[in-house]
Amino acid sequence: MKKAMKKLVTLLMVACLMVSNCITAFAGEWKKDTEYGGYFWWYQRDDGSYPVDCWENIDGKYYHFDFDGYLETDCITADGYHVDENGEWLQDIPQMSQEEMDEYYKSLYKEVLIDLYEYGFVSSEEEFEYYVNLYFPDPVEAEFVMNEIRSNYSMGSAEY
Structure with a gap:
């Protein structure tokens, strides 16, 4: 009985490892634009698309991307919100009128x-x-x- 249980546990572990190796993990990725001296950043989503002229929640932080898809940094966005030098929304600063x-x-x-x-x-x-x-x-x-x-x-x- 002990031997059978050991074989069953081993078999289940092997099956889990096989299944986990078959699953492809996709994650969004930050990209640096090389054309303009590496100054501009953009983000490629899991599905290969890019945020454009919108807010995007990335790893629990909100970022704003302009009409070309570049990350806005250290500025006030067109809708009146402040973002820091990393492009992260500064939630404690109220929206401008x-x-x-x-x-x-x-x-x-x-x-x-x-x-x-x-x-x-x-x-x-x-x-x-x-x-x-x-x-x-x-x-x-x-x-x-x-x-x-x-x-x-x-x-x-x-x-x-």
Whole structure:
């Protein structure tokens, strides 16, 4: 009886090992984009697809991917949530209101315009005005931004 029980246990263990070797484990995988200096990350799901313009729960943490499928990091997402330098949602920081989002993006646009102006990425005042009006369609606000930048920065004065 003892010998039969030992054979049965051995047989069951062998059967379990055979079955476990037949099961393929799939797991999502983080990928680094090599084209842009390895700066951008994306995620390949178990089924081979990629999250695009959405939130994704990966190992119990929420991440946001942009419209190209890249992980958003150290920013405020388009829907007003904060993500850290690893792209993880900072749940303890509340979602921004639409007004806060508008102000946030205006400040970003202004930083871009300052760089365009100061580093000489625009070739003329007319081109600079074009970009200001593109980002600030309200003429009064555009004029204010142009005057503020012109009074504090010189076109093409910075070196990169």
